[in-house]
Amino acid sequence: MSLDRRQFLAVGGAVLASAALAPGMRLVELAEARSPDQAVTNAQRWGILVDTTRCAEGCSACVSACNKENGLQQNVRLDIRPQWIRTVTLQDEQTGYVQTLPMMCQHCEEPPCADVCPTGASFRRADGIVLVDRHICIGCRYCMMACPYKARSFVHENLTGQRADVPRGKGTVEGCNMCVHRVDEGRIPACVEACNYDGGKALTFGDMRDPASEIAKRLATQQSEEIRPNLNLDTGVRYQGL
Amino acid sequence: MKFTDFREIEGRSLGYWGLLGFLGILIVAGLAAAYYMESNGHHVTGMNNQIVWGIPHVFAVFMIVSASGVLNVASIASVFGRAMYKPLARLSGLLAITLLIGGLTVLVLDLGKPDRLIVAMTTYNFKSIFAWNIFLYTGFMVIVAVYLWMMMERRMNVFTKHAGMVAFLWRLTLTTGTGSIFGFLIAREAYDSALLAPMFIIMSFSFGLAIFILYTMAAYNLTGRPLGDAILHRLKNLLGVFVAAVLYFALVYHLTNLYMTAHHAFEKFILLDGGVYTALFWIGQVLIGGVLPLLILFNGQLGRSRPMIALAAALVLVGAFCQVYVIIVGGQAFPLIIFPGKIVSSSFFDGAIGQYRPSLPEVMLGIGGVSLAMAMTTFAIKVLPFLPLSLADEDVDPHHAAAAKGTEAAHA
Ligand code: SF4
Ligand code: SF4
Numbered sequence: 001m002s003l004d005r006r007q008f009l010a011v012g013g014a015v016l017a018s019a020a021l022a023p024g025m026r027l028v029e030l031a032e033a034r035s036p037d038q039a040v041t042n043a044q045r046w047g048i049l050v051d052t053t054r055c056a057e058g059c060s061a062c063v064s065a066c067n068k069e070n071g072l073q074q075n076v077r078l079d080i081r082p083q084w085i086r087t088v089t090l091q092d093e094q095t096g097y098v099q100t101l102p103m104m105c106q107h108c109e110e111p112p113c114a115d116v117c118p119t120g121a122s123f124r125r126a127d128g129i130v131l132v133d134r135h136i137c138i139g140c141r142y143c144m145m146a147c148p149y150k151a152r153s154f155v156h157e158n159l160t161g162q163r164a165d166v167p168r169g170k171g172t173v174e175g176c177n178m179c180v181h182r183v184d185e186g187r188i189p190a191c192v193e194a195c196n197y198d199g200g201k202a203l204t205f206g207d208m209r210d211p212a213s214e215i216a217k218r219l220a221t222q223q224s225e226e227i228r229p230n231l232n233l234d235t236g237v238r239y240q241g242l
Numbered sequence: 243m244k245f246t247d248f249r250e251i252e253g254r255s256l257g258y259w260g261l262l263g264f265l266g267i268l269i270v271a272g273l274a275a276a277y278y279m280e281s282n283g284h285h286v287t288g289m290n291n292q293i294v295w296g297i298p299h300v301f302a303v304f305m306i307v308s309a310s311g312v313l314n315v316a317s318i319a320s321v322f323g324r325a326m327y328k329p330l331a332r333l334s335g336l337l338a339i340t341l342l343i344g345g346l347t348v349l350v351l352d353l354g355k356p357d358r359l360i361v362a363m364t365t366y367n368f369k370s371i372f373a374w375n376i377f378l379y380t381g382f383m384v385i386v387a388v389y390l391w392m393m394m395e396r397r398m399n400v401f402t403k404h405a406g407m408v409a410f411l412w413r414l415t416l417t418t419g420t421g422s423i424f425g426f427l428i429a430r431e432a433y434d435s436a437l438l439a440p441m442f443i444i445m446s447f448s449f450g451l452a453i454f455i456l457y458t459m460a461a462y463n464l465t466g467r468p469l470g471d472a473i474l475h476r477l478k479n480l481l482g483v484f485v486a487a488v489l490y491f492a493l494v495y496h497l498t499n500l501y502m503t504a505h506h507a508f509e510k511f512i513l514l515d516g517g518v519y520t521a522l523f524w525i526g527q528v529l530i531g532g533v534l535p536l537l538i539l540f541n542g543q544l545g546r547s548r549p550m551i552a553l554a555a556a557l558v559l560v561g562a563f564c565q566v567y568v569i570i571v572g573g574q575a576f577p578l579i580i581f582p583g584k585i586v587s588s589s590f591f592d593g594a595i596g597q598y599r600p601s602l603p604e605v606m607l608g609i610g611g612v613s614l615a616m617a618m619t620t621f622a623i624k625v626l627p628f629l630p631l632s633l634a635d636e637d638v639d640p641h642h643a644a645a646a647k648g649t650e651a652a653h654a
Contacts, residue, residue: 077285088588103590118362119365136358137354139354145430150590171284227581
């Protein structure tokens with residue numbers, strides 16, 4: 001089975017949104033990833049809430065989990081190593097207060113990456129997850145120029161040890177996809193799982209539009225904010241304690 | 243006005259074929275470099291996840307911007323009706339097409355997936371200015387080709403003015419589009435300015451004319467055809483005006499940025515402590531590409547010497563390259579300000595100045611693109627009548643001829 005075919009199968013739910021663009025295509029793959037009666041709609045909006053006060057300095061459980069889940073090699077030069085999630089250390093210029101927090105694709109409701117992408121490879125799925133379709137990405141890196149959060153990586157080298165359900169390819173751009181393959185199976189992203197298991201329980205994943213979900217309740221009752229709010233991107237990743 | 247006699251160049255000498263052969267070698271080297279980068283992946287280049295657009299993009303943008311600017315000479319003739327520029331119009335259109343092809347070739351060959359060019363040509367996201375540019379560029383080539391045909395085919399001459407007008411408007415749009423590739427990047431300090439698009443237009447005037455002057459001087463020199471001072475001095479004076487305008491725009495761009503508190507850090511970076519970028523700005527763009535050429539071009543003595551005029555045009559191009567480098571690479575090297583008021587650090591170089599060292603393959607790809615444009619031009623003037631047999635004063639400027647006769651009469 002060719003790599004492309006495997007990637008194709010693996011992209012699973014991700015393909016759904018492109019299916020909306022090109023009806024009739026890729027239906028076979030869809031059926032394997034999730035049952036057709038569960039189509040992706042904007043009735044849901046997946047999001048992650050980060051409580052930075054619980055994010056412990058020196059902890060990198062989320063990063064390791066992401067690398068493992070998505071098969072991101074670590075034996076790569078740092079300046080070209082794909083990093084879908086990273087921990088950032090902030091020190092207040094005035095007070096010297098230090099905090100750490102995880103940064104990843106913020107899954108913007110109005111994603112600049114998708115606006116600038118010439119081919120439409122970067123796209124936002126109806127449920128709010130922003131993805132790159134590796135089959136039409138031409139590797140121009142314009143999305144990397146446009147992303148306000150430095151959330152994307154370009155694959156600079158040949159890949160080995162790829163995971164069957166995570167399509168990747170040299171010469172294309174990639175970033176956090178909220179573990180779309182897991183979400184479509186009803187599981188939570190690997191980073192969130194790891195943080196709740198090994199880390200400081202700083203991450204909460206859920207449907208921001210479901211009033212009964214924990215994330216929606218907390219967003220409604222507690223203070224939270226998006227990063228670079230002046231850009232009005234309405235991000236799907238929100239932060240507390242900034 | 244006198245009828246201009248356009249003629250193919252002979253192009254049979256050893257020198258001619260030697261030149262084409264040399265350019266051919268550079269083109270092949272560029273292709274080999276692109277293949278090397280493509281098969282190994284971009285880790286063999288200096289580019290990384292911080293500086294995602296490097297030297298290839300500097301070459302490409304430099305050529306694309308110049309391509310639209312070089313058409314000005316033709317526009318002055320047919321849109322603004324200056325008879326003196328008419329003999330130059332064909333070469334101007336030709337260079338516009340070849341430079342654009344050269345620039346686009348570099349851009350495409352640097353893609354992570356150049357083999358997906360078909361995808362790029364068939365799958366469009368109409369929200370993307372990049373996708374629009376694909377139309378602007380292909381449209382430009384078609385329009386200029388038609389324009390050239392109107393100029394070269396006697397029956398069609400009557401339409402030259404209209405075609406020239408369309409081409410002129412199209413080229414303004416095209417340069418605006420190229421500038422907007424950066425102008426739409428609200429996320430980055432360097433590009434968050436409404437001045438970027440107009441600045442690109444004025445840059446194109448200057449870069450394009452400098453290339454035009456150099457190419458014309460070289461072609462007439464090498465073919466032994468006469469090139470008079472009347473036309474050359476007009477061109478160099480015009481170049482002086484454009485160079486001054488580019489300097490002025492750069493000044494306004496940085497002043498308005500300084501006015502906005504949010505951009506102070508970026509301005510400090512480019513103007514004061516950005517290391518190589520500061521040097522490229524002050525020494526490359528301002529001194530070599532602006533002040534020195536102006537001193538030469540407007541100096542009564544130096545401005546009359548041909549080697550000096552050629553030198554000034556070459557300096558303009560060196561400065562132009564530095565300017566595009568500072569805009570593209572310098573603009574990325576300055577880190578995104580994601581958390582204002584915080585000192586940030588991470589394994590992903592948050593808050594750090596981006597590091598970039600151009601690698602040999604990238605440079606070779608860029609030079610290959612320039613060589614492609616030059617080779618196509620040099621070949622085209624051999625097979626089609628692009629160049630007038632003579633650009634001597636009495637052949638281009640009826641007034642000059644009359645004035646010369648007057649003096650002769652007075653002497654007699
Ligand atoms: S954070 Fe960046 S990559 Fe993610 S959706 Fe927003 S613009 Fe796109
Ligand atoms: S690199 Fe790929 S995803 Fe990014 S803008 Fe270009 S084509 Fe779109």
